[in-house]
Amino acid sequence: MGRKLLRALLLLHLRRPAGLWIGLALLTLVLGLGALRVERRLDLMSLLPTDNPVVRASIEAGVGQQELLWLAAEGSAGDLEARQAWAEHLVENLLTDGGLPLNGMSGEGRISPPIPVPEARGVSLWPPLLAAGSFLEGDGAVGRLVTEQFYALAPMLLGDRLEPLKDPAELQRRFRATARALASPDPAKAKLAQLDPLQLSQFITERDETRLRVTQGARALPVKLRTGYLETRDGRFVLVPLVLDFPSGDAQATARVLRWLGEGARGPLPAKAGFAQVRQALAEGPDRAFPLRATGAHAIAYWESHTLTREILLSLLLSFVLIGLVYWIGFRTLAGYGFVVIPLLLGMLWALGLTGWALGRLNLMAAAFGAVLLGIGDDVGILLFSRYRDERQAGRTKALSLRAALLGTGPGVIAGGLATATAFLACVAAPFPGFRDLGLTAGLGLLACMAASFLVLPALLLALDRGRGTFAPVARAQARPAPMRPWKPAAALALVALGAWGIGSMKWEEDLRRFRQQGNPALVLQEALAHALGAGLQPLAVQLPLDDPARLPQLWNAVVAPLRREGLPMPEWKVPSPELKRILGSDTWYRRALDEAAAAGLDPVALERSLTALRASVENPVNVPRSLQALMPPVTAPVKRAPMRLFGWHAGPPPREAAPAETFTLPLRLSEGAQERIEGEVEAAGGRMVGTRPLFRAIKAVARDALRQVILLALGAVLAVVAFFGRRPRFLVLALVPLAASQVGALGILGWTGEPLTFLSLVAIPIALGVSVDTAMNLLHRARLEPQAAARVARVNAVCAGTTLAGFGGLAFSGYRGLRGLGLASLGGVALALLATQWILPWILERWPLHRSEP
Structure with a gap:
């Protein structure tokens, strides 16, 4: 079936090139429109499994939704009056421009809900604080x-x-x-x-x-x-707590609000605000002799989103440079690099468009899919281009060279690409949104890059190959390759053993909040305020069920003890x-x-x-x-998003959710140490703690369970693809050698470097699974068809693995802890998989060949 499809593709390139170019243009236009729909959600809230009861209750309690934005003016007694005047002026402007009453009360005689100023996605004073100040007055x-x-x-x-x-x-x-x-x-x-x-x-x-x-x-x-603001008793901080009525992951809306507040809350919100404009608005200036600082979920997520976006772009740029360097080292020329990169970039655009139409967003873990595509997606182009170039240098025509590339190398490339993509797509079944979204974006992205390489690369070769330069015939002596030197497999096995030893010293870090960048000014301010106020600023509440009125007093007393x-x-x-x-x-x-x-x-x-x-x-x-x-x-x-369903569209609408049980939510302010001490006792009494910290504890449990499922599904998918294409037990056993080495390398390097294993770095497991099979399938498929295949594919496999290392090398220098761990784990897994493919598999094939005509 696969060879028939490749033959049809070959005839399409040779006979109908114009129709192919028109079809590619239309496809790129449609998917390009999808790329415009992608929303960046690069905060921890984007990883929330909203169907979990604790997560749902925490969101309903305000986590990530109507959390407070703390605007702080720090100083000493000398400028206290100036900071008080700033806070009073800001509160006056917000009260003048908004519909919030001065005493914070609604028409029903209760505390008013936040009323955004000056538009629906704006900022509001904190009504409970207005009510408290009005009571004193x-x-x-x-x-x-x-x-x-x-x-x-x-x-x-x-x-x-x-x-x-x-x-x-x-x-x-x-x-x-x-x-x-x-x-x-x-x-x-x-x-x-x-x-x-x-x-x-x-x-x-x-x-x-x-x-x-x-x-x-x-x-x-x-x-x-x-009235409307707080002042610490030592005069160090003047604090204006504000409510933002939109999710904390909306970085652009947060930027507009921060700029508007820093400029004095005058007039309408700016249409847009860049990072430099926000920093300038919060810095000291002619109208204010002291800077402003912001913290809270929205401010933390905004700084993280900006920093992470910058680091991802820099890592991608660094990866492009490193990939070009690896290509030059491997082939001693940059000629032909464009033939590989152009389909890769087009495939990445298609992948982004598929993500836009399928998901509409990129969360924190899915943001790494660019490095995944750079590291793995170019392998298809390198393998096809290398085989085509070798055939052209041997003196064959363009048509015959393209036939050898598509029909000779193509099946192994497709098998490796499908194995890698399937390993990621298996993550779609996970209940954890981080794994699910990354699996979908990376899986579809790899398929898109593979499709772009098979559709665009041959067309470029046929159109631009003039038989000169890298495509010119070269006379080569057909010397028999030297046998594998015994020290190479021994060295590879020693490195695998060293990696296995490193796994024993690996540390596990499951607190998602520790993924955050060091030096985030909003986090620094949050810690300082938590120390000054004696309690955390993050939302926290105790929930009590109200289904049994007679038992409620006993439940209350047990919880408040x-x-x-x-x-x-x-x-x-x-x-x-x-x-x-x-x-x-x-x-x-x-x-x-x-x-x-x-x-x-x-x-x-x-x-x-x-x-x-x-x-x-x-x-x-x-x-x-x-x-x-x-x-x-x-x-x-x-607003709840409709769940994405790739399959079962004919099954009709999902069943209605049962009405939630009535509960009482009591807000609290406790340090994390106190929460740790009392959480078990509160739950044993019949209550439930909700808020930022309980929410992330629930995420850890969901992610841990999802991780086991993802690893098993990814491994099963890879083995299924390899078994289908290999069709022989020996083929499958040989493919497992680099697969096992990749897992040892991914985990072992974390142990040796001291970088903890996190939920983000665990994504390296399906990455290493796919990459290890990618190069191994190319070798094993060629070894089944021709003698001395290991020597013929050694260089191109090394280049493929090297570009994969370069693709993830940019992440290894990231200041973001989770991405840095992902980059290191991927480097270790790919490196050991390469050694196993280059040094262990050829040694095994010399003794137990797949090609029957070999001696």
């Missing part, structure tokens, strides 16, 4: 909200201490005392009476543990609250007696309380919401967390 609407929330929490905080409220006379006494306090000339006494008309705070004793914790926490608060040990002022849930619940939860008590308030001269309408909240919480414990949850501004759920 005595805002009436915020005070009523505080009263309502306190009364909703009262049954939980006080329990049977609410017993006196059953007595109508006690209600009358308390409301009259409140009326007298409201008329008092003491403003503090009047304000307290307004906040607590039933005087429930009297039930909280001076020695109450929760009260002591709250008081101590307020005194130890490392920041001062201002470890939180209290870590110093958080979390109250224990006190359950009122059944009799007290019956009375305070009745409509009779509610109406009597309103009547007593009216009799004492108070406005009963102003008390309705607070008393309703108290009554509802007494009647049903679930209303306590519901009241708190209603207080929080909602997080906009990210």
